[in-house]
Amino acid sequence: MDIKHLKTFSTVAETGNFSHASQVLGYAQPTVSTHIQILEKELNVRLFERLAHKVTLTQEGQRLLYYAENILKLSYEAVEAISANDAVAGKITIGANESFSVVRLPSVIKHFIQKYPQVEISLKFGSVKGIHEQLQNNTVDVAFFLTREVSYPDLIIETLVTEPVVVVISPDHPFASRTSVDIREFEDQDLVVTQENCTYRAMIDEYLVEAKVHPRSHIEINNIQAIKQLVMSGLGITILPRISVEYEIAQNLLLEIPWTEHPLPVYTQIAYHKDKWLSPTILSFLEQTRSNFKKL
Known part of the structure; x- marks a missing residue:
């Protein structure tokens, strides 16, 4: 299973459109279609329902997306780890519950991007339980909770402010x-x-x-x-x-x-998985966030 094909599959799932996915990836649209066809033939399943100008994941496609996102994330981490440099670059995926995303997240991202404009940030929102699962599945690097104090044995959780x-x-x-x-x-x-x-x-x-x-x-x-x-x-x-x-x-x-x-009281808390490899980008994000909250 080719990493490029999984990246194409993930992008089509995210955009819901072959044409938009081709623009994001910089491929010709027939190339995107070919990548999906190769995956479908290899797995002997249909991954997308094609209705009008919109494509949606089939049940099999939804299952593959879970694994594809994990494989892609691990491949990015492998490149960062093997490259063995201290550059703050690449991509960081942040999870947050709705309360935090409304009140604190914009400022957190603004300060980080101002200092590290070369970093790509991806955001995922959900409940505390859902974000915990994403940390477990390695589809989120760092998460924020605005809630009562939470404790999970598999997470490192720091309280930033009451x-x-x-x-x-x-x-x-x-x-x-x-x-x-x-x-x-x-x-x-x-x-x-x-x-x-x-x-x-x-x-x-x-x-x-x-x-x-x-x-x-x-x-x-x-x-x-x-x-x-x-x-x-x-x-x-x-x-x-x-x-x-x-x-x-x-x-x-x-x-x-x-x-x-x-x-x-509720608490703004930052969390990451205890077994997570902390790249220079993630470490810089943690340090920048702690510094910002100390000024409150």
């Missing part, structure tokens, strides 16, 4: 004139929250159960920006990491109300 979680309302909410709010007052409120697979949503639910509080309603959304828009529209209150609403609070679009209980 992120306070705050109660947020619109400036027109009845609580707006209050100096504080008690968790028991959520009983008669509409609560806008992330979906249940979010770890700090689990923290909030545990806190409500412990206080024996049942909000009037829950509005579940798997998107922080949408949650903020709903709260700004006066459709309820929310609880989010403060870093995710700092801009809206500064612009008086949202209002933070202190609560009488101890605030729930």
Whole structure:
């Protein structure tokens, strides 16, 4: 099985289009088609469904993609390792959960690219569980979690900063004139929250159960920006990491109300697999990230 053919296959899967894949790879389109045909003949399966101008992976193609990404990543690492130079170059794949990708990731990438513009960055998003699996499968080099402190025996995890979680309302909410709010007052409120697979949503639910509080309603959304828009529209209150609403609070679009209980903390954490070979690029990324967070 030729590495070039696997690279072509992976690129077609990513772009969903033979023409776009040929542009990314710098091949003529017939060459891309030939690479896929060779793979399909070699494996005796069909890898793509071709519908109109869009191609999608078959079940067999989805299985091959898992192995292809691992093989390609290992081949890149082998080249870096055998080349035996200290140049910060090549590609780094970063995983992050949605919360971190919204509030912290842009700044992390900006600072790194400014210092190392020759490095190619690939981003993958998912739940904490999903990102952990990608670290295990070596499809992600480094991952960020914005959640309660996590611990996995196969990962090296460092806490970079504590992120306070705050109660947020619109400036027109009845609580707006209050100096504080008690968790028991959520009983008669509409609560806008992330979906249940979010770890700090689990923290909030545990806190409500412990206080024996049942909000009037829950509005579940798997998107922080949408949650903020709903709260700004006066459709309820929310609880989010403060870093995710700092801009809206500064612009008086949202209002933070202190609560009488101890605030729930979450943590920005960086992780990589304990058996991962740390290339000069990955080491530089880790060092740059630690340095940036020390300045917060």
